[in-house]
Every structure is written in structure tokens, then in C-alpha cells.
Amino acid sequence: MQRSILGMPSHLATELLGSVDALADELSSRIVGADRFYSDAPFLTSEQLREACLNNLTSILDVLAGGEARLDAARATGRLKAERGVPIAALLHAYRLGGRLIWEELTARAKGPGDPELHHLAARLWEAVDVYSDAAAEAYQEAEILLAHADAQTQSRLVRSLFDDHSANPGRVLDALRTLGLPENGPFTVAVIETDGDSPALPNSLVSATKKVGVISVWDVQTDACIGLLAAAAPSTVSQATAQVTELGRVGLSTGFTNPHRIASAVSDARIAARSAAPGSHAPVQFGDAPVAHLLVTIPDASRRAAEQILGPVLALPQPERDDLIEALRAWYQCRGSAAAVAEALHCHRNTVRYRLRKIRDLTGRDTTDPEQSAELYLALQAALLL
Numbered sequence: 001m002q003r004s005i006l007g008m009p010s011h012l013a014t015e016l017l018g019s020v021d022a023l024a025d026e027l028s029s030r031i032v033g034a035d036r037f038y039s040d041a042p043f044l045t046s047e048q049l050r051e052a053c054l055n056n057l058t059s060i061l062d063v064l065a066g067g068e069a070r071l072d073a074a075r076a077t078g079r080l081k082a083e084r085g086v087p088i089a090a091l092l093h094a095y096r097l098g099g100r101l102i103w104e105e106l107t108a109r110a111k112g113p114g115d116p117e118l119h120h121l122a123a124r125l126w127e128a129v130d131v132y133s134d135a136a137a138e139a140y141q142e143a144e145i146l147l148a149h150a151d152a153q154t155q156s157r158l159v160r161s162l163f164d165d166h167s168a169n170p171g172r173v174l175d176a177l178r179t180l181g182l183p184e185n186g187p188f189t190v191a192v193i194e195t196d197g198d199s200p201a202l203p204n205s206l207v208s209a210t211k212k213v214g215v216i217s218v219w220d221v222q223t224d225a226c227i228g229l230l231a232a233a234a235p236s237t238v239s240q241a242t243a244q245v246t247e248l249g250r251v252g253l254s255t256g257f258t259n260p261h262r263i264a265s266a267v268s269d270a271r272i273a274a275r276s277a278a279p280g281s282h283a284p285v286q287f288g289d290a291p292v293a294h295l296l297v298t299i300p301d302a303s304r305r306a307a308e309q310i311l312g313p314v315l316a317l318p319q320p321e322r323d324d325l326i327e328a329l330r331a332w333y334q335c336r337g338s339a340a341a342v343a344e345a346l347h348c349h350r351n352t353v354r355y356r357l358r359k360i361r362d363l364t365g366r367d368t369t370d371p372e373q374s375a376e377l378y379l380a381l382q383a384a385l386l387l
Contacts, residue, residue: 188231225249246282326381
């Protein structure tokens with residue numbers, strides 16, 4: 001709430017208003033001499049500083065002369081200094097210097113130290129300085145928030161542009177890399193993390209997580225995934241970086257590359273790799289490491305139909321029985337067809353494993369001992385687990 005700084009009109013303040021141009025020159029000089037932020041580029045120009053001094057001095061003196069407090073000048077000064085990068089401490093210091101200059105000029109025009117008018121002006125002057133500096137500081141902070149938001153939006157747009165197809169304008173990729181502080185010639189890896197895309201703070205946390213292991217990265221949150229470009233010298237470093245984020249969702253990686261014009265195609269590869277990871281998996285999948293899974297997720301509708309056609313009778317069973325059979329089939333392929341290894345992995349007897357495989361054969365008409373039929377079962381199983 002704005003404090004009242006009304007009081008009896010002061011002829012000293014009215015008289016001083018007539019010299020406000022000279023006061024603005026003096027205050028500008030004092031501010032520049034006291035604080036380097038007003039003389040170093042890219043901060044305020046001398047013209048901007050003098051105009052701010054003139055407007056604020058005029059407004060404060062007008063209040064002391066009996067006028068109404070108008071804080072437009074203070075708010076404009078706060079916004080301007082935020083936009084020009086002047087620290088808020090320097091902003092507030094300038095108001096104190098202005099108050100001191102006004103007090104010096106008022107005492108010089110007073111009848112003496114005992115002048116009653118001077119006595120009443122003292123409290124009002126410093127209260128006015130407080131009110132105006134508070135208004136300037138509030139406007140400064142509001143402008144800072146808006147500027148930070150605008151900077152974040154600009155950064156977000158620039159990062160997103162990295163992952164677009166720029167084959168018609170290759171220079172845009174290089175410009176974005178330079179602006180973002182990334183190398184122009186890799187080595188790069190694109191990472192895709194399947195998320196719900198609703199966390200605006202996620203890119204910052206991912207940058208911090210990868211930086212811990214020496215990887216420079218930028219991230220873009222999209223509706224279904226978070227896409228990152230990682231600049232790391234060694235594949236082992238990329239693995240360390242992605243290990244930090246696997247709890248967020250399935251992670252897919254492109255193969256490493258050095259040409260920045262491959263970023264768009266690497267995004268496509270990393271998306272396929274992410275979908276190739278089993279749901280709930282905490283192991284990143286690199287494109288090329290799971291070719292069967294890549295094929296299935298690339299043609300999901302056909303893969304689902306194949307799973308239903310081949311494994312349909314198994315999938316239609318009540319859940320406990322269905323899960324037992326699917327787990328036995330999955331373990332059979334993982335254990336390379338060893339019933340003893342499957343029994344050990346599933347903590348059951350080998351006869352139980354053989355019974356479940358026979359049950360799958362009877363329901364599907366496909367036997368795991370027949371190469372062609374076994375291949376069909378494997379493809380259908382992978383589709384059922386992935387899609």
C-alpha cells in the first residue's frame with residue numbers, strides 16, 4: 001500500500017523546481033561517479049539516465065511543493081533499469097543520492113538550521129524517497145520476471161528449432177548451436193525420454209543431471225516426450241548421462257554422429273529406440289541394438305494384428321494363466337531354449353516349463369522347436385510386450 005506523503009506546501013520545494021534541470025545534470029554526474037553500472041556498456045546511456053533523474057526529481061519536488069504523488073516516473077525508471085541490466089542495488093542507491101542532493105539544495109535555500117519549514121520537510125523528503133524507490137523496485141522486479149519469462153521462451157524456441165528439419169536452410173542449425181553454446185561438429189547423440197510432457201522445469205533438471213558427468217545438453221519438452229541433444233566425447237559418457245534420467249520414462253538413443261545436419265534424422269531414430277524399450281524398463285535402448293523391436297514399433301498396427309493372430313488364444317486366457325505362459329515363453333527365448341535355465345529363472349520345475357510350452361503349442365498351433373513357428377512366436381511375443 002502506498003504511504004501518504006502529503007503535507008503543507010513548501011515554497012522551498014517550489015523554488016527548487018525552477019532549477020530542476022540543473023539538479024538533473026548534477027544528479028546524473030553524481031550517480032555516474034558513484035556507481036560504475038551507469039557508465040559501463042551495455043547499461044543506460046547518459047541521455048536515458050538524465051531523463052530518469054529529471055522525471056523523478058520533478059515528481060518528488062512537486063509532491064514536496066504540495067502536489068499529488070504520481071509514481072509513473074519511478075515505475076518507468078524501475079522497468080528501464082531492469083531492461084538495461086542495472087542491478088537493483090544501484091537503482092536504490094541512485095534514489096538515495098537524489099534525496100541527498102535535494103536535501104542539500106533545500107538547506108542551502110533555507111533561512112538556517114532552525115528554519116521550521118526545513119524541519120517539516122526533512123521527514124517528508126525521506127518518506128517521499130522511500131515511496132518512490134519502493135515503487136521503482138516493485139516495477140523492477142515485475143520487469144525482471146517478464147524478462148526472464150521472455151528469455152526462457154526465446155531459449156525454448158531456439159532449442160526446439162534444433163530438432164526441426166532444416167535441409168532447406170542448413171545455416172539455421174549452426175546458428176542455433178553457436179547461440180546455445182554447443183559445438184558445431186559434435187560428437188552428438190540425440191536422446192528421447194517418453195514422458196507426459198507436462199513439466200516445464202524438466203529441461204533444467206536434465207541439463208543439471210547430464211552436466212554432473214561432463215555432458216553438455218539441451219532439452220525440449222514436447223507433448224509425448226522430452227528430446228535432448230547431448231554433446232559428449234565418448235559413448236560411455238552418454239551412457240552415464242542417460243542413466244541419470246531413466247526413472248522418468250523409456251529412454252531411446254540415436255547412434256553417435258558428428259554432422260549437425262543429421263540431428264533431425266537422429267531424433268526419428270531415437271524415438272524408435274525409445275518405443276523399442278519394454279514398458280517399465282530402466283535400460284536405455286540405442287538405435288540398432290534391437291532391430292526386431294524397431295521393426296515392430298515402426299509398424300504398430302500390423303504388429304498388434306500379428307500378436308493377436310498368433311498369440312490370441314494365449315492372450316485371451318484369464319490373467320494369472322496368461323501371465324504364466326507369456327513369462328515362460330519370454331524366459332525360453334532369453335535362456336536360449338534351455339528348459340533347465342528357464343526353470344531356474346522362474347523358480348519352478350523343468351516339467352512345469354515343458355507343460356507351459358506344450359500349452360502354448362496346443363493353443364497357438366506353433367511349436368518352439370520348429371524354427372519358422374518359433375520365429376513367429378518370438379515376433380508376436382515382442383509385439384505383445386511392447387505395444
